[in-house]
Amino acid sequence: MHAFWSQYMGVSTAGTPCISQPCLNNGICQDYIRNYICSCLEGYEGTNCEYAKNECHSKRSKGCDHFCRPGQEFYMCSCAKGYKLGKDHRSCIPNEKCACGILSSKSNVTLTDAKLTLQNFPWQVKLTNSQGKDFCGGVIVQENFVLTTAKCSLLHGNISVKLSEDGTPGAPLEIKIKNKHVHMRYDQEMKQNDLALLELNEPIQCGSNGLPICIPEKDFAEHILIPEKMNVVSGWTFNGTELGDSLIDLPSVYFENEKCEEILNVTVTTRLFCEKSKATVDWQLVEGSIVMAEHKGTWFLIGIMVSLPTEKLGPLYLFTKISRYSMWFEQIMQ
Known part of the structure; x- marks a missing residue:
C-alpha cells in the first residue's frame, strides 16, 4: 500500500536520486519523484549543502554584490568606494555621485564570446602632450587620479588628460597633470611594476566628463574576475603616428600562464597575467589599454596592458595585475 500511494505523495521507492549521494557535508538526502531534497547540517547551505555559511563562494546565488570575506559564523560582504552595503548585508548601493564602475543608462553594452557593442566606457581617457598630440591611454580610478603605464608617463614632460567628449557644454575636456607617481620598482626591461598614477590639477566632474572604474580587492579579482569571467x-x-578616434573593445578570457610564456616569450610573474581574445585588430592597441570585468552590474579594472613588440599583436595580451597594488593605490590616493 505504501508503494502505491508513494507515487502520488511524491516519495519514490525505485530509481532514487539519493543513490548517487548528492548531499555534501553530511547532509541528509530525501528522494522525490525525479528529484531530491537535501537537509543540511547547521553551518551549511545550498541545493546540495555545498556551501559553508562562513565561507565565500562565487557560485552562491545570493552572494555578495562586490567583495566577500570569510567570517566566524557567516561570510561578510563589503563594497567598493562610493557604495553602501544594503539592508540585506549583500547588495551594494551607490551613494555618491562618483560611485565607480557604473555605466549610464545611455550606454548600451552587449557582450558575447566574439563581439562587444558599446556606446561609451566613461572611465577611459587619452593622454595628450604639450603639442596637443594624443599618445597613450589611461583610466580614471578616482576623480582626481588617472592610471596609466610608467612608460607612458615618462614619454613627455607636460601631459594633459583628454576626457570624454560627451561632456556637458562648458565642461573642460582636458585637465593638466599636477604630479606623476611612477611605481618605485618600475623595471622596463623585465616589464615589472609598469604603473603610474597621474594626479590631476582639478577633479573631473563625475557624470559630465567621466566616472572612475572600481578597483577590486585581491581575492575577488584573482579568484572570480580574472579566471571566471568573460572580460573586456x-x-x-x-x-604608428596617431591614435584612432574610437575605442576598440574585445571580449577576452584568461589564458594560462605557461602557454602564454611560450607564445610571447616572456616570464609571467605573479604580478602579470594573460588574456586571449577571439577577435583581432588591424593595428596595435595603444599603451595604457586595459582589461576589465563586469560583476552584478559593476565594472572593475583588473589589468593594464604591458607593451610587447609590434609583431606580437593580439589575440594574446599581457597585463599588469591591478589587484597586487592595492596598498600602493591607497598610499598615493588617500
Whole structure:
C-alpha cells in the first residue's frame, strides 16, 4: 500500500536520486519523484549543502554584490568606494555621485564570446602632450587620479588628460597633470611594476566628463574576475603616428600562464597575467589599454596592458595585475 500511494505523495521507492549521494557535508538526502531534497547540517547551505555559511563562494546565488570575506559564523560582504552595503548585508548601493564602475543608462553594452557593442566606457581617457598630440591611454580610478603605464608617463614632460567628449557644454575636456607617481620598482626591461598614477590639477566632474572604474580587492579579482569571467580588453589603436578616434573593445578570457610564456616569450610573474581574445585588430592597441570585468552590474579594472613588440599583436595580451597594488593605490590616493 505504501508503494502505491508513494507515487502520488511524491516519495519514490525505485530509481532514487539519493543513490548517487548528492548531499555534501553530511547532509541528509530525501528522494522525490525525479528529484531530491537535501537537509543540511547547521553551518551549511545550498541545493546540495555545498556551501559553508562562513565561507565565500562565487557560485552562491545570493552572494555578495562586490567583495566577500570569510567570517566566524557567516561570510561578510563589503563594497567598493562610493557604495553602501544594503539592508540585506549583500547588495551594494551607490551613494555618491562618483560611485565607480557604473555605466549610464545611455550606454548600451552587449557582450558575447566574439563581439562587444558599446556606446561609451566613461572611465577611459587619452593622454595628450604639450603639442596637443594624443599618445597613450589611461583610466580614471578616482576623480582626481588617472592610471596609466610608467612608460607612458615618462614619454613627455607636460601631459594633459583628454576626457570624454560627451561632456556637458562648458565642461573642460582636458585637465593638466599636477604630479606623476611612477611605481618605485618600475623595471622596463623585465616589464615589472609598469604603473603610474597621474594626479590631476582639478577633479573631473563625475557624470559630465567621466566616472572612475572600481578597483577590486585581491581575492575577488584573482579568484572570480580574472579566471571566471568573460572580460573586456579596451583601448585605442595606434597606427604608428596617431591614435584612432574610437575605442576598440574585445571580449577576452584568461589564458594560462605557461602557454602564454611560450607564445610571447616572456616570464609571467605573479604580478602579470594573460588574456586571449577571439577577435583581432588591424593595428596595435595603444599603451595604457586595459582589461576589465563586469560583476552584478559593476565594472572593475583588473589589468593594464604591458607593451610587447609590434609583431606580437593580439589575440594574446599581457597585463599588469591591478589587484597586487592595492596598498600602493591607497598610499598615493588617500
